[in-house]
Amino acid sequence: MQTPFNCAVCGQLVAPRLAHPACSKTCGSEQCKATYYRQCIRVFDQHRQQQRIKEFQQRGFDMVTCAVCxxxxxxxxxxHLKTHGLTVQEYAELYPDLPRLNSRMKQQRGRE
Ligand SMILES: [Zn+2]
Ligand SMILES: [Zn+2]
Structure with a gap:
């Protein structure tokens, strides 16, 4: 017997029998499901990104830091800037002194 739980997105109390079997964390509304899946994907992406950064640092590449996050x-x-609601141009205007490419990406661009 499951106990009622709160939707992970809207916080509404959900009776387990009303919950979608494939989505037991939300109330099952399309909006909450979509938001919840986006959150899951974001966490997964962040984890993958961290692995990549570690790998790059081990190989001796420099990294650039986003001034927003x-x-x-x-x-x-x-x-990436889109996730902050910025365009590349807006970012460049806000932070004109900050690099947006590490040296490896700069090299790659130079070769193109
Ligand atoms: Zn909900
Ligand atoms: Zn950022």
Missing amino acids: NRQFEMIGYK
């Missing part, structure tokens, strides 16, 4: 990247690109 303080996370490290090889490149602070359009896709």
Whole structure:
């Protein structure tokens, strides 16, 4: 017998029999399910990103730090800045002195 739980997204108390069998953490509404899955994906991405950073540092590559979230990247690109609601151009205007590419990415770009 399961006990009622709170939806991980909206916080609403959910009776277990109403919960979606494949999604036992939310109330089962489309919006909550979508938000919840996005959160899961984000946690997974962050973990993978951390592994990558470790790997790069072990190989002696430098990293650039995002001024908004303080996370490290090889490149602070359009896709990442979008998560902060910024464009590359806006970021460059806000932080004109900060690099957006590490030396390896710069080299790669130079070769293209
Ligand atoms: Zn919900
Ligand atoms: Zn960031």
